[in-house]
Amino acid sequence: MNTAGHSEATERRGLELTPFRGLRYDPDRVGSLAAVTSPPYDVVVRPDGLHHLQSADPHNIVRLILPQAGTPAERTEQAADTLRRWLAEGVLAADREPGLYVYEQRDGDGMLQRGLIGALRVSEPEEGVVLPHEDVMPPVVADRAALMRATSANLEPLLLTYRGDGVTADVIERTAERSPLLATTTEDGFRHRLWSLTDPADVRLVQSDLAPRQALIADGHHRWATYRRLRAEHPSPSPWDYGLVLLVDTVRYPLRVRAIHRLLHGLPVTDALTALAGHFRVRRLAVTLPKAMEVLADASCAGNAFLLAGDGAFHLVDRPDPALLARTVPADRPAAWRTLDATVLHATLLAHLWRVPEDSPAHVAYIHDTAATVAKAEQDGSTAVLMHPVREDVVRELARQGVTMPRKSTSFGPKPASGLVLRALDV
Structure with missing residues (x-):
């Protein structure tokens, strides 16, 4: 991944979204794309949820994001071994060309959400670029950090929202007129499609549009805190300066806010x-x-x-x-x-x-x-x-004031499915 041109954080403002070579499942090596996806790691709530997902396909993404073993160290090493094996076997493979990824979700009620998946520069809180609205639990951050260190990968994107003026959304909608890289329907009834955005002119247009903007963390406070911890552990510039995110313009595509x-x-x-x-x-x-x-x-x-x-x-x-x-x-x-x-x-x-x-x-x-x-x-x-649920405008205004809400106060959705595109830091 290109990390050229880094400077001190104080010299930059706004969202910097960077193309990357996504890791994606080879459809010929798995039962189905739907069978290898999962909700985000913290949303598997059914008593049999983990077992159900593990049974859906031997390559389900939960084997990476929620590895099962006796100790924390054994769990993270198991995830790293699994990822290495899947890469060696071609179950997961990196796209040839770096790009941003247009991601679409639809449900049976007519809801449509589209956004951009990319590697976002990890900013410091004082920059006011990425706004958290909830506190985090240190043990969870430590667990996610250990997993990312062991796998050297961002295994699932967190969800960020911003208020745009349509420039990036227009690029997204134009891209969505093409044939997708993948299309699948998960068992919750959501239809997912993914496109690669590699045209340099479109990428520059998106980056220019996002440069002055700030984003609200809709889902993934612990993963964002993990990105910040791992960035601090590695001399810059490095791939750890970035983290995998899905950015959604809620002017064009309002999210659902649930409790x-x-x-x-x-x-x-x-x-x-x-x-x-x-x-x-x-x-x-x-x-x-x-x-x-x-x-x-x-x-x-x-x-x-x-x-x-x-x-x-x-x-x-x-x-x-x-x-x-x-x-x-x-x-x-x-x-x-x-x-x-x-x-x-x-x-x-x-x-x-x-x-x-x-x-x-x-x-x-x-x-x-x-x-x-x-x-x-x-x-x-x-x-x-x-x-x-709390309204999004209340959440955003408190975040702008630097006031964090009690943890787990909101649930923005739909959340991106895990397993459609991953980011390896050494690719």
Whole structure:
């Protein structure tokens, strides 16, 4: 990969997206492209999710992004061995010519998303180029860093959004009129297509358009933190100065913003409700899950609201005591942050009323799928806390102010499928 022309970070601003030689599956060496893909590593939530994906094809990408072995060191070495073997066998092969990649996702409801996959220069926080909006968990960053070091690869792109004026989107749409490099439909019903963008004039047009812009991390805060850690470990210039991303212009292609729910292990719903007495209004809802989520959406228009589940019913929790919020929510943040549902959940409910340590996986699990969260809570006798999503404009404005939201506050989507294009740092 070309790393010429590097200078100190302070001399550059904006998004610098660079072509690379993508690693892609050879369709003749695998059962099907759909069978080797996976959701991002942190979205495999079904109890049998990992086994299901591993069984789909012996070359499924989860064998790289979520290797299974006895110790962390054995897991990362297993991933490195697997990648070396797949490269030697031709299961994965690098494209001959460096390029950016136009990536398209469609679902059966008419949703269309297109963006550009490329190697993005890893900027420092003070540059204000890539805006995080959530905190990260150091053990997860350490795990992802070990995996990337061992494989010397970016195995899946993180998702960034920006607000464009149509220049790059026009190039993307023109490219999407050609025959794609690949097309497949995954089991979730999404259709995926990928094109290579190699024309020097188009690449320069895209790079010029992106140069003054900033991006919001929609999905992949831990991978971005990992890119920054690995860049700091290697003298610049080097391939570690860049990380694999998917950039989506949300002016042209708005993303869906969904909530990430909480599963509170070891906390029965009855105990959770008892602790809320006198502090929140609680109403039992004898309705279906979709209807309960509609009620939650309506309640969220008036203030903080949550749904608790796990005992066969749904309980709407809203109208918190203002005095309680004043005592428990930190006052040194903007009002937009103090009034977030996730802020109230973590500062008031988890820390104060329920006394659940949010940093402990033994106590709190974060699950994207609403029905899966409820099913798991009912299975385990735990409490599911169902959330209403935050609007993208609120997330972006807080990020511009340098204010991070409570971790796992939002789920932007659709997320890119893992396994369609990888980036090897030594190619």
